[in-house]
Amino acid sequence: MGKIVVTGYGVKAPKTNNIEQFLSNLKKGVCCLESITDLSPNGEETIIGRINGSLQEQETDKRFKRYPRVTLLGMSAGKEALDKAYLSGFSDKRVGVFIGTSLGAMGEMAFQESIIQIHQDKYREIPINFSHIVNYHSITSGIAHFLGAKGITKTITTGCTSSLEAIQDAMVYLTSGEIDIAIVGGTDSLVDKMATYGFAKTKAIALNQTLADGAIPFSQRSSGFAISEGSGVVILEREESALKRNVPILGEIENIVSNNDGVSIYTLDNTGEQMLNALNEVIRGRKPDYINSQALGINTNDRIEERCSKELFNHEVPYSSIKSMIGNPYGAIGILQVISSLLSINHGFIPPTIRTSKEGFEEMNIVQETRFQEVNEVAVTNHGHGGNNACAYIKRYR
Numbered sequence: 001m002g003k004i005v006v007t008g009y010g011v012k013a014p015k016t017n018n019i020e021q022f023l024s025n026l027k028k029g030v031c032c033l034e035s036i037t038d039l040s041p042n043g044e045e046t047i048i049g050r051i052n053g054s055l056q057e058q059e060t061d062k063r064f065k066r067y068p069r070v071t072l073l074g075m076s077a078g079k080e081a082l083d084k085a086y087l088s089g090f091s092d093k094r095v096g097v098f099i100g101t102s103l104g105a106m107g108e109m110a111f112q113e114s115i116i117q118i119h120q121d122k123y124r125e126i127p128i129n130f131s132h133i134v135n136y137h138s139i140t141s142g143i144a145h146f147l148g149a150k151g152i153t154k155t156i157t158t159g160c161t162s163s164l165e166a167i168q169d170a171m172v173y174l175t176s177g178e179i180d181i182a183i184v185g186g187t188d189s190l191v192d193k194m195a196t197y198g199f200a201k202t203k204a205i206a207l208n209q210t211l212a213d214g215a216i217p218f219s220q221r222s223s224g225f226a227i228s229e230g231s232g233v234v235i236l237e238r239e240e241s242a243l244k245r246n247v248p249i250l251g252e253i254e255n256i257v258s259n260n261d262g263v264s265i266y267t268l269d270n271t272g273e274q275m276l277n278a279l280n281e282v283i284r285g286r287k288p289d290y291i292n293s294q295a296l297g298i299n300t301n302d303r304i305e306e307r308c309s310k311e312l313f314n315h316e317v318p319y320s321s322i323k324s325m326i327g328n329p330y331g332a333i334g335i336l337q338v339i340s341s342l343l344s345i346n347h348g349f350i351p352p353t354i355r356t357s358k359e360g361f362e363e364m365n366i367v368q369e370t371r372f373q374e375v376n377e378v379a380v381t382n383h384g385h386g387g388n389n390a391c392a393y394i395k396r397y398r
Contacts, residue, residue, distance in 0.1 A: 004171050005397055006250040007242050008085025008235035009339045010077035010185075013326050014049030014228050018080055023343050025325060026351040029370055032326050033226050035211050039196040044207040047215040048191050049228025049327035066129040067142055068105035073231035074143040074187035081183070082147060085235040086247050089148065096152035096179040098170040099140040100162025100186040102331030102385065105133045107190035139187065152179060157331065159384025160294075161258060162186055163232065164334030164392055168256040170236055180241055185233030188330035195227045204298060217295035217321035217353050218302055220360030225296040228327030232335035234342075251342040254393040257282045261387035272304030275389045279308050279381055282391040288377040290318040290350045290367065292337045292394075296328050301383055302361070308381070309364050320367040324354045334382045334390060341378035341394040348374055 011022045015032035025032060034050070037043045055072045064072065082088070105111060111133045117125045132138035137155040144153045152173060156166040163186020170182035199205040206214050206223035213219075215226035242249050257278045261269035291309070295302040309315050322340050329336065344350060350371040358366050380392040 003239040004174055004236055004253050005239050005242050006234050006253065006342060007237055007247050008081040008087065009250065009342065010080025010084065010233045011336065011339060012051055012073045012077050013230040013329065013336060014051055016326070017053035019084065022339070023347060026322065026340055026343060027349055027370055029352040029354045030325060031211065031354055033211060033215065033228070039193050040207050041197070045210055046196055046207060047209065047211060047226040049226055049329065050191055051229055068108045068133055068139070070101065070105050070107070070187050070189040071139045071142040073189055073229070074099060074139065074185060074233065075146040077185060077187070077231040077233040078143055078147050078183060081233040081235050087181070087235065090181070093180045094151055094178070095149045095181045095183065096154070096170060096173050097140060097144040097149045098154045098156065098166040098182060098184045099143055100156045100166040100331045100334065101136055101139055102157060102159050102162050102188050103190045104136040104139060107192055107194065108133055112194070147183060149183060158388045159386045160328065160330055160333055161382045161384035161388040161390040162331030162334065164256060164338070164380065164382045164390040165258050165388070167236070167253060167335070167338065167392070168258060168390070171253065171256065174236060174238055180237065182236040183233060184236055184335070185231060186332035186335040187231035188332045189229035190330065191227055191229050199227065211355065215297045215327060216355045217293065217297055217324050218358055218361040218364065218366050219297065219356045220299060222297035225298055225323065226327030228329045230326065230329030230332040230336060232332055232339050234335065234339065249397040251345050252395040252397050254395050255282050256390060256392045258388060258390040261389070263387060265386060268300055269387065270300055272307050275304050275381065275383060276308050276311060278389045278391040279379065280312060282393045283312065283379055286377065287313060287317050288379040289375045290320055290378060292341045292378050292380045293319050293321045294381045294383045295321040296323045305381065306361060306364055315363050315365050318350055318365045318367045320351055321353045322351055324356060337380045337382065338392060338394060341380060344375045344378060345394065345396045348372060350375060
């Protein structure tokens, strides 16, 4: 099997409007989160990550005025990725589009208002785009249309692992020769009371925690994650295709392994056995330069990372979590972890896990300040609501 390489990437994330800004924030360890009080039941502090920049032509073009925000984010990240890959048309290419999303467009105001109108039997007030808002695949179709792709189009929804497993699916199509180029990404945008109330009910996020204590990976004081929005897209090709096009190769996706905890959706696998198995399979006995970790400030998840660090690496391999900077944008986080790993490789640094004191995780080799060094291989860990685990191995292209 030939190498699967990355030739382009694009990003939209909290306080991050493009790749250059993402690189700068990662290097400097910028906190892109904020604490607000208008989403909680009684004015408690809630930690969130919002995208404040414009979506340029996606917002001003009348053709897209009915598109949900989650689709517009994917369109913006996808356009940047194609530009970075020097792709402007696909007349001679077989293209596949693979987009991961966890919550789809349910954060749209039109969706929430429609639910009320349905229960009130207000048939004529239902917006014409309602059927597309509730259809997750319309997100991918909208992104594909905007980018000019008409081939294989797939939507993957496996919780927070969605975009990492989208890469896994795309690699199958590329290695089989069914497509020449894969546009792969993730997009999610649900930062509202629905998310706050829902995740607070399950104790996945904490109400009344400040940025000093909450949504901090590898900290026993943290009582939950930060809800955020974001989108990321990468362009994948077979090595020979990229070389033929004579474009810069940004890195290699060597392998992605996924599985499921196999427990009831109303319980958690506190042992982390399946995450351990997935990471063990993807590293194949190697020690990567660091682990781009799924740790997000939920004690159960972070303790699983601690177990993997001890049993697989004896705490010798550095761990870092970008969620300390951008929060957890659901199904988009996996692709953003991959892109941040590629930036690490190409610019020689390990991003820090900011805001943590390592309290309760003192034995782990946690990167707290940016480490400038050569980076050749990175392992990514990712866990999703519903029990899926996904791990990736990213390498410098040689």
